[in-house]
Amino acid sequence: MSQISRGLENVFIKTTSLTYIDGENGILRYGGYDIEDLVEHTSFEEVIHLMLYGDLPTKSQLQKLKSSIDESYEVPQQVIDMIYSLPKDSDAIGMMETAFSALSSLYGSPWNKNNNRENAIKLIGRASTVVANVLRAKEGKKPIIPEPSESFAKSFLKSSLSRTPSNEEVKAMDASLILYADHEVPASTTAALVTSSTLSDMYSCVVAALAALKGPLHGGAAEEAFKQFVEIGEPQNAETWFRNKITEQKSRLMGFGHRVYKTYDPRAKIFKKYAKLLSENNDNARKYFSIAQSVEDLGIKTFSEKRIYPNTDFYSGVVFYSLGFPIYMFTSLFALSRTLGWVAHVIEYVEDQHRLIRPRALYIGPLKREIVPIELRG
Known part of the structure; x- marks a missing residue:
């Protein structure tokens, strides 16, 4: 098999x-x-x-x-x-x-x-x-x-x-x-x-x-993570948003979790550093960084037992926004x-290592069938 x-x-x-x-x-x-x-x-x-x-x-x-x-x-x-x-x-x-x-x-x-x-x-x-x-x-x-x-x-x-x-x-x-x-x-x-x-x-x-x-399951995560912060709007709204959206509605927390990492993504730590640095010169970016910090704390408290932590896309959007890029460019x-x-x-x-990549698919359809003339099909 x-x-x-x-x-x-x-x-x-x-x-x-x-x-x-x-x-x-x-x-x-x-x-x-x-x-x-x-x-x-x-x-x-x-x-x-x-x-x-x-x-x-x-x-x-x-x-x-x-x-x-x-x-x-x-x-x-x-x-x-x-x-x-x-x-x-x-x-x-x-x-x-x-x-x-x-x-x-x-x-x-x-x-x-x-x-x-x-x-x-x-x-x-x-x-x-x-x-x-x-x-x-x-x-x-x-x-x-x-x-x-x-x-x-x-x-x-x-x-x-x-x-x-x-x-x-x-x-x-x-x-x-x-x-x-x-x-x-x-x-x-x-x-x-x-x-x-x-x-x-x-x-x-x-x-x-x-x-x-x-x-969206691969490249769009930074955009979706940042859109969460925009949706939250103000740092004081983070806890209510998290409870409604993540805890009760069971929506996915974008920018959290990774197929490979079972701990804090090392890239996320560095992005967080630059997000903090750049956001200090931009009032809106500073607000979004503060929201991100609050959401991170709530996320780690909720998901750390499942070994789900921030990934590289969680803070990168704050960096790109601070630089002056619109969300659609992230x-x-x-x-x-x-x-x-x-x-x-x-x-x-x-x-x-060149070799033509040609995987197989396991057939699970019907075995041999006989063709019925079209005038006799139902």
């Missing part, structure tokens, strides 16, 4: 040297480095090098990588026009899918060990331009190409928001990019891997990943960061 694993839970589909997760003890590492240390002591660009080349870069390697990203911000006008041709109320991830489909037609090249990583770096640079212009198109602003600066995070914020971000904001954005960069093989990464197993191009793999991320910000994880995993798979 074949065994079915619904949701592929605890099914290993590849080996990886990219990301290590210890869900029991709340440990997350990229390439052997604790996530806390990477956020504190490195930049997103350094993590790009780590994920693609296996080591943190030297100064010269980092400069080369930055130069490659800077050169790739420019995307063909057809792609920008395609983004702006879509209705302003289009889903932001759907707009990204459209843009990456176009990029696939322009840059989708066969896999080649000699240039896979360089192609991935250019893809990440182009992703910044795509996400910035998705926001600008939806907000009715003119298109823009990010300008090179000291960091990927700063260039992205400046082009997206049409202002020069503070050092605190740049650091928070950089931390967010690192925190969301990879998390082994969730649904979107698995979709990218399935696509890569057919030897489809890297951009098409990202389209597949975006399609999976678009579903999942696209996740995607901008996770693009690194997607391309790193598909490169690792295609180069080292």
Whole structure:
């Protein structure tokens, strides 16, 4: 009798040297480095090098990588026009899918060990331009190409928001990019891997990943968690809301619980730190941070015995809101960061472990049946 694993839970589909997760003890590492240390002591660009080349870069390697990203911000006008041709109320991830489909037609090249990583770096640079212009198109602003600066995070914020971000904001954005960069093989990464197993191009793999991320059970959690805080409205309403919505109506508390972590998500702790820091300069953000703290306390009191704690999406929305992003962009910000994880995993798979992913389904329908002529069917 074949065994079915619904949701592929605890099914290993590849080996990886990219990301290590210890869900029991709340440990997350990229390439052997604790996530806390990477956020504190490195930049997103350094993590790009780590994920693609296996080591943190030297100064010269980092400069080369930055130069490659800077050169790739420019995307063909057809792609920008395609983004702006879509209705302003289009889903932001759907707009990204459209843009990456176009990029696939322009840059989708066969896999080649000699240039896979360089192609991935250019893809990440182009992703910044795509996400910035998705926001600008939806907000009715003119298109823009990010300008090179000291960091990927700063260039992205400046082009997206049409202002020069503070050092605190740049650091928070950089931390967010690192925190969301990879998390082994969730649904979107698995979709990218399935696509890569057919030897489809890297951009098409990202389209597949975006399609999976678009579903509310994967990518939309940060948006839904933050909408809870907006619904609550004021910190003093948190307890009544929690009792009515979570305790009595048995609604799901968004931003709590994780398939892998059975303790506090280490990324959530770091997001909470930056949420507190940034919200101090924004009255509405400060209010939402206070609401989030109250809901967290109530959630932990209610669910800790079931080993359900805040995950990375619980506080990330407060960070993104504090930076100036509308709620509808939160999942696209996740995607901008996770693009690194997607391309790193598909490169690792295609180069080292390639095999066409072709699972089976266990048939449970009728056995052999005889066809009855249509005139005799009832």
